[in-house]
Amino acid sequence: MTIDLVRSARKEFFNTGTVLQSYLYRTDGDLECLIGDGCRLRIVKGAYLESEKIAYPSKADVDRKYLEQAKKLLVRGRYPAIASHDAAIIDELKRFVASRGIDRKSFEWQMLHGIRRDLQRELLDEGFNVRVYLPFGEAWYPYFTRRLAERPANVLFILKSLFAK
Template sequence: MLKDIFMGLSQNQLLNSAAKKYGLKMGAQSVVAGTNIPEVIKSIKELNAQGISCTVDNLGEFVFKEEEATAAKEQILQVIEAIHENQVDAHISLKPTQVGLDIDYTFCLNNVREIVDKASQYQMFINIDMEDFKHLELTFNLLDDLSLEYDNVGTVIQAYFHNALEYVERYKNYRIRLVKGAYKESDEIAYQDKKDIDANYIKLIEWHLLNGKFTSIATHDHRIINHVKEFVKRNDISKDKYEFQMLYGFRKELQLKLASEGYNFCTYVPFGNDWYGYFMRRLAERPQNLNLVAKQVFNKKTNTIIGVAAGAFLLGRLTTTKDKKKKRK
């Protein structure tokens, strides 16, 4: 139920617009590394100083107009230039829908190609983030098309999909980020139980560590991290073959600990005013994240806004359920 609430909130365009108005005053500064490029570069420098590399996400949701997608592309190009000019250790993560996937495939491909081309000039990696299932094959198509011209591009594979291992095997020669999955999907295509997802996640990690090019293990779960530590030691897997990843603002002490132990560590660094959908999905993905950020993020204003929004969402669900029952009668 809690996951459904936050997933419903993440897709509410009205609340997304309201969140932009409040900006990071709502407390999201703990999990979003600024609203502009100078601020995110400052955050990257601070992480680099602690032995942590970064992947930067220029946040954006609900892009259905070409001019908005083009503006997002231009912003990402500016971030690439800023990373190069400041000589910081960072690369780019981007969502295809932000640069036009819901508008037109060719339009989106051209936008992503321009980004990948610019990054390739600076030997910079571009990670194509994976979104919900309806965009999955289109995103793989982007990767396939771009790989004909460039070798600095990879993507994400979500462990909650039943056939995730097929995707891992298909893209074993790519740098791949493995995640559990953050979108609400049907039980026909995705595991729903946490134990099943965790088991599949570990299976994917082990397979790709043994057979893949480079594995980014994106999790806050210390049990899985400890399992990976033992697995790589037991199988004599070089640290150059993998990295751990976590989100900016989450489990900071563990991030620093892993980096200090000599593991490659990368922090996923989101920035921008369009933070709302991203933040709600993080809470939906792992309700424990509420505990991780509660003291840092939630103030009275945040609690009120999210509480009212959650109440409205639940009321909508209850009303819909009642209407369905009436129709059945």
């Protein structure tokens, strides 16, 4: 349904884009469809707990799909957004960008405000575009706590990042 809404909205509002979650089995098909439409896309691993019926259960599978899909976006996407705080994934994608001669300004990295500031600075210093994501508004706290409750491992990740220089 979301993909249909995006495709419909793009008829009137060309810059409409969406976010795809790599951990969902359906994402490969959605990615192909939306790249073909020239849609702006943001790729994320996916943060919510989902049934094994619709999502890859293992981190290794999610990481593998994320890398495949991010590489496809870097080659064929229209100014894609690569959302990750994972240094190993970012390093792999930086090597891919260099090996393919992809312009560092033809896409952007996206990260949450306050998380991996060191990595944000490093990417900027290397000439990449970086966008910082900051949830705000009346519902920011419920959003934040829901994200933490869905994946308790996120708590440790966030705490480590908050106290890193």
